[in-house]
Amino acid sequence: MKSIIYSQSGDPGVLHLVTREIAEPGPGEVRVRVAVSGVNPTDWKSRRGSSPGEALAFDSVVPNQDGSGTVDAVGDGVDRVRVGDRVWLALAAFERAASGTAQEFTVLPTERVYPLPDAASFEVGASLGVPAITAHRALTVAEDGPSRLHPGALEGKVVLIAGGAGAVGHAAIQLARWAGATVITTVSSPGKAALATAAGAHHTVDYRDSDAAAEIRRIAPDGVDQIVEVAPAQNAPLNLAVIRNRGSVSVYANNGGETMTLDVRPHFSLNIRYQFVLLYSVGQEALDAAAADIAAALLDGALPVGEQAGLPLHHFDLAHTPDAHAAVESGVVGKVLIRVDGTS
Structure with missing residues (x-):
């Protein structure tokens, strides 16, 4: 699969497109085929670190906390989602260097994967998460x-x-x-x-x-x-x-x-x-409560995106993830999204 990684902190130029093996989900984990990856300020701040070139805690990191897509496989003990379900993702890269959403497939704990109603687009799903x-x-x-x-x-x-x-x-x-x-x-x-x-x-x-x-x-x-x-x-x-x-x-x-x-x-x-x-430290109970209420708001159609809804969208493809990060870092108004599957 195609994946974006960085192996040292720094400007968007440290982001590289590579080919990696698709991981299998373990117990309590879900593998998602990513459709859209969302970029937030926390993503470029994590990538930049406190100084350029500083050592990372991992050999490499896949960026981006938020995204949306379709459940591709589930591990033992997973019952909240099934293969084929449309989902949105939150805190994907938190303490999981290989699980950011800037890649074609990601494996996450089930508690970071939330059902996305059919009426909500993948663009909406990738705009939820952190914001x-x-x-x-x-x-x-x-x-x-x-x-x-x-x-x-x-x-x-x-x-x-x-x-x-x-x-x-x-x-x-x-x-x-x-x-x-x-x-x-x-x-x-x-x-x-x-x-x-x-x-x-x-x-x-x-x-x-x-x-x-x-x-x-x-x-x-x-x-x-x-x-x-x-x-x-x-x-x-x-x-x-x-x-x-x-x-x-x-x-x-x-x-x-x-x-x-x-x-x-x-x-x-x-x-x-x-x-x-x-x-990152608010606790799972608060995250779950937020996700449940966000789900209700989605069903009511209360969280649209796009310029007509007050949040202009800026699209990039996976190969141009460095440009997407640079746009967020420069303070672009609106939401920056990466079309990982090339069609969303």
Whole structure:
């Protein structure tokens, strides 16, 4: 089979197309014929490492955590999926150097493989994983709940999503809207505002062209209940200005700075909760809960992708995986997908 690997950290040039043997699934494992591989910032960050050329923990690594495809074989003890099932994949490469989705076949533990409804395309399936599970976790850690998402779960809540044109922001808008929240998102341009609106945001606020705090307070005079945060260092003052008493801030990235400064007394007075979100260590129970709720949202048609749904798609073939990684690393707006089977 064809596979992309890298044997040292570095820029996209360390990615190479090779031919490898197709592995057999062991007990509790599933082999998937990959149709589409999704590329996330975590993928290029893992590939780049802390410095170019540093030694890896494995001889070689197959990149990319997310993907979709068809079950090709199952190992002993697997009963949640069957050969021929359409599936989406999450955290494929986590602690499994040979299992990333940038290859024609991958073997994964059954708990990282989820059924994909017939109505959902492989493009949708490959766009879930890290973005959708992260968004779900970010929306379900508030002190006053909910801990699960479904229609009505966020009824009466106001959710503020920073960076609504990004992949996680897009999924957070869709899930929050599906769950009944009033959704506000901050953006940096009219074009990104249009994408966030297409995703389902009720209100967009251009933080470069307005008094964002005043505009958000105009929309939500009592403050926002939940903030999904991509740039905590930059946005801490804004968050404090607009959050309500007992509100929560879910931080899933550190765009814009490694160090965050918080004024203690006003956060005390408002009982504000900061919750940091990292899927690699969040625990299987949280992953399973997210996958179950995402499955329900998929059945409701609540997670479409494409420019008309607020998430432009950028397609590459497997041989051009280095270009796909470079596109994500450069900050392209939308979702980068690799057509592994050449037809999806």
